[in-house]
Amino acid sequence: MQGEFLKNLLIKILIAHVIGVVLALSAATLLLAQDTPVGPAGTQVATEETPAAAANTDALRNAAQNPVASLISVPLQENFNFGIGPADRTQNVLNIQPVVPLSLSKNWNLIVRWITPIVYQPLPIPQDSGTPLQKTGVYGLGDMNPSFFLVPKKSKIIWGIGPTFVLPTATNTTYLGQGKLSMGPSVVVLVQPPHWTIGFLANNVWSVAGHANFNPDGTVNKPPVNQFLLQWFVNYNMKKGWYLTTSPIITANWRGNDSNVWTVPFGGGVGRIMKLGFQPVNITAQFYGNAVHPPGASSWNLRLQFVLLFPKLTKEQEKMLLEKKLKQLDQETQQKQ
Numbered sequence: 001m002q003g004e005f006l007k008n009l010l011i012k013i014l015i016a017h018v019i020g021v022v023l024a025l026s027a028a029t030l031l032l033a034q035d036t037p038v039g040p041a042g043t044q045v046a047t048e049e050t051p052a053a054a055a056n057t058d059a060l061r062n063a064a065q066n067p068v069a070s071l072i073s074v075p076l077q078e079n080f081n082f083g084i085g086p087a088d089r090t091q092n093v094l095n096i097q098p099v100v101p102l103s104l105s106k107n108w109n110l111i112v113r114w115i116t117p118i119v120y121q122p123l124p125i126p127q128d129s130g131t132p133l134q135k136t137g138v139y140g141l142g143d144m145n146p147s148f149f150l151v152p153k154k155s156k157i158i159w160g161i162g163p164t165f166v167l168p169t170a171t172n173t174t175y176l177g178q179g180k181l182s183m184g185p186s187v188v189v190l191v192q193p194p195h196w197t198i199g200f201l202a203n204n205v206w207s208v209a210g211h212a213n214f215n216p217d218g219t220v221n222k223p224p225v226n227q228f229l230l231q232w233f234v235n236y237n238m239k240k241g242w243y244l245t246t247s248p249i250i251t252a253n254w255r256g257n258d259s260n261v262w263t264v265p266f267g268g269g270v271g272r273i274m275k276l277g278f279q280p281v282n283i284t285a286q287f288y289g290n291a292v293h294p295p296g297a298s299s300w301n302l303r304l305q306f307v308l309l310f311p312k313l314t315k316e317q318e319k320m321l322l323e324k325k326l327k328q329l330d331q332e333t334q335q336k337q
Helices: 001-025 057-062 317-335
Strands: 072-084 089-096 099-103 106-121 136-142 145-154 157-164 179-192 198-211 226-237 242-246 249-254 262-276 281-293 300-310
Touching: 001 281, 057 262, 057 281, 057 300, 145 179, 242 281, 262 300
Parallel strands: none
Antiparallel strands: 072 089, 072 099, 072 300, 089 106, 099 106, 106 136, 106 145, 145 157, 157 179, 179 198, 198 226, 226 242, 226 249, 242 262, 249 262, 262 281, 281 300
């Protein structure tokens, strides 16, 4: 089982790497990796909301921590969900979730967030009595989750509202997906006082089409969906791009019985906004324990996230950045000679 899990994990990392590299090359030219702070003169970047004066670490960090900022980003989020089933196995979910802002008018943006999960799901295969030694699992694409937020460009409190969808795209509907087209409202609200980002994202989806609820013999096939999600988040920002963060994802299955409704995690972690060459990135690591969870579900998890950030540059900043790149290339060439 260990070899199979590692094989699947390596395949997923390779897929994520290829997608990330393609998207990164289309938006910026990457140079050799360097642990460079975002703020030094000549390397600043700015968002549409903070075009000039705030082109520094704090401005980029605020935009990166805002789910509906006018900032193109490509998060690659790796989730290890431990303690699945009687054999304490590990479910693995890689979420590729790009965020793309679109300007609708002078006052409004449309923020598109599209989550594509790649899942390794351990299977509860019956076995003889004794120590559980389950080794079977399913690997493939899960149900995609696009969300669309209408966001005002100027507001004292940052907020967005719009629809979210769950698309039946799983490659194995039995184990990796709900087999339903679901939709519902989604809302995000946050504030960013000095050193802090505080807010929440919430949605509820109901199934409207898809596989039948029951088989011809009356047994359950794919039950209807009525699910709630609440992700509250608090970030405390420190020096040199570092920050402390907590962003647990609380879920409720309203159609479950009393012991199968809620999943309530507690925990947090640390992150940093930094640069790899001239490419701004956001890196975080978080641990969560599920204080409440359905029987047989994960009791704790590790969340690792690597985010490529593509802030909007002014023409002057683009020229400055190009000159900086050329200068660095010249220095590297001279060192090799």
